[in-house]
Amino acid sequence: MHCGWFFIYIRKIWRKFFLLCIRNKLFQPAINSQxxxxxxxxxxxxxxxxxxxxxxxxxxxxxxxxxxxxxxxxxxxxxxxxxxxxxxxxxxxxxxxxxxxxxxxxxxxxxxxxxxxxxxxxxxxxxxxxxxxxxxxxxxxxxxxxxxxxxxxxxxxxxxxxxxxxxxxxxxxxxxxxxxxxxxxxxxxxxxxxxxxxxxxxxxxxxxxxxxxxxRQPLAFTKRVLVTAGPTVESLDPVRFISNHSSGKMGYAIAAAFAAAGAQVTLVSGPTSIKSVPPSIRRIQVGTAQQMLDATTAHFNEQDVVIFAAAVADYTPKFVADQKIKKQGSEMALELIKTADIAGTLGQQKRDGQLLIGFALETENEVAHALEKLNRKNLDYIILNSLNDAGAGFAHDTNKITVIDRKGNKRLFELKSKEEVAQDILEIVIDQWKKV
Incomplete structure (x- = not known):
């Protein structure tokens, strides 16, 4: 009986103590900041x-x-x-x-x-x-x-x-x-x-x-950012050309994300079906790999961040016919020469303080090939996506990426819309600039 009264007394004391702590904010429950x-x-x-x-x-x-x-x-x-x-x-x-x-x-x-x-x-x-x-x-x-x-x-x-x-x-x-x-x-x-x-x-x-x-971080990313996007086209004659399946959606999403964050964005774009961009973005339209190199080089030195998201042709015809090539015989031999490596060329010109990011679309030995590109082109990050992942790569509205830095550290992201992927890339860049 005495024990029962003792526990009731202790409970009353504890309740008074608890209320006192709440009133005086001596402790408060954890709050989820989100x-x-x-x-x-x-x-x-x-x-x-x-x-x-x-x-x-x-x-x-x-x-x-x-x-x-x-x-x-x-x-x-x-x-x-x-x-x-x-x-x-x-x-x-x-x-x-x-x-x-x-x-x-x-x-x-x-x-x-x-x-x-x-x-x-x-x-x-x-x-x-x-x-x-x-x-x-x-x-x-x-x-x-x-x-x-x-x-x-x-x-x-x-x-x-x-x-x-x-x-x-x-x-x-x-x-x-x-x-x-x-x-x-x-x-x-x-x-x-x-x-x-x-x-x-x-x-x-x-x-x-x-x-x-x-x-997300406050939108105060007042840096100059250049993004390349879309495919390039390499003419065979006035009618035909060599190109690829790039839609430009990823590059345009990246440009829009950085522009929304306050960056001064220059978008160098190959031919795409995307007609409009936010008015704050300076868009430069190009066709060939050489034109993309020239446009990117012209604005490279003034940039804080350069993101090479374009799918640039690796080869271009050695000769371009003035007139439409007529069909003759059952075979056609096409002589190609290598185009300039835009990311590799500008990577060698990188100044202190610049941040360079490339993309690697691979089908086999993905990580090894991406790391080789990162080092050869003198990039800070490379964004790997694989055609083996459903919903990733060209033409999709979604993408699945792995971000690799110069130390070989990898960050894997789940399949997301390309606008969400662009936000992830923006956050990585903002975090990197905080360390500088």
Whole structure:
């Protein structure tokens, strides 16, 4: 009996001590710093007409729970799937669908855009992607998009064939070239009954991606950066040429990432289907390997970082015909000569303080070949990707890389979108400059 009273007394003393410590902040529970990344952030969510619109309610709820202020803008089609009232109650803010509310109240798209720290368009339908890609500003949401200066994230949602249609992939590539971010749709059963890519990423995934974005280093990378991108083309005659399958997507994503981080970016690009780049990027268009070497050399000395992401032809025809070569016989002998090694040539001219990064696309003995290139070309880092990895290499929207430094240290990354890979490369460079 006495023992029972003793333990009750001890428990009361401990409780008083605990409360005293809390009041005087003598100790506090550990706080996950990432959980604070959205606290106080103004997040604008654009909701478009998709069956996945129901997920927007949970997305709003999660962002509010993370401490963000949420503003919702809906397309008229979206209101057929989820009501503005639902999202208004969850966000604790009015939801806007049109340019005007009532007779005299103007919903200013510029104010909405400039107030946002980030914009998430989720779900992003094929129609909305197309409108944003070409600047078709016929509703409040697209007007907000065109007025925005903050990071913009698209979370596509559509059926399998729509997502993989060349029109959609082209529009996504255009939007990425503008510096926008994409959150890949997930694989699973779709509303049509088909199974495949097209399900909007889960709200938890979107929030995690947003937290990761704000957890990154402050965008104050005020360095001069030159990026080469795309293929080169080596003419045989006025009609034919030798080239490769490079789309330029990786190089353009790198240029956009560094530009968004505040760098002065020069992009030397071979022929690609990517038409637009962020306005802050100085793009120099070239065709041949020699033209790329000349353009890169002309700007090399003034750069702090040079990233050789282009797929430069190793050989070029020794003779270029003035007229179209006519088909004769069953065989044709083509005499080729070696092109200049751009990274190798400029690597020998590297000055103190410059950071040079190359790419190595390999099919066998990947690491050994990449290390040999790094040392031979006098690079600081080489980024290895293998054609043996599904989803990596030319033409894909994704890439899987291994980053190797001069000491042979390797950092392996999982398969990611090329924009995410570009962010990883940006962080590696920023970390390297902190050591200087």
């Amino acid at each position: 959980a604070l990344n959205l606290k106080g952030k103004n997040i604008l969510i654009g909701v478009t007409g998709s069956i996945a619109s129901y997920k927007s309610a949970l997305l709003v709820r999660l962002l509010i729970k993370a401490g963000a202020t949420v503003q919702v803008v809906m397309t008229q089609a979206a209101t057929e799937f989820i009501t503005p009232l639902t999202l208004s109650v969850l966000s604790k803010n009015p939801v806007y669908t049109t340019f005007t509310s009532g007779q005299d109240e103007w919903n200013n798209h510029v104010d909405l855009a400039l107030a946002a720290d980030a914009i998430i368009i989720a779900p992003a339908t094929a129609k909305t992607l197309a409108k944003c890609a070409i600047g078709n500003c016929d509703d409040l949401l697209t007007a907000v998009y065109l007025s925005a200066r903050c990071p913009i994230f698209f979370a596509p949602a559509m059926d399998l064939d729509m997502f993989h249609h060349p029109s959609t992939t082209r529009n996504i590539a255009s939007l990425q070239s503008f510096g926008n971010f994409f959150i890949q749709p997930e694989y699973g059963e779709l509303a049509s009954g088909l199974t495949g890519d097209g399900r909007m990423a889960e709200p938890e995934t979107i929030v995690s991606r947003l937290k990761d974005h704000f957890a």
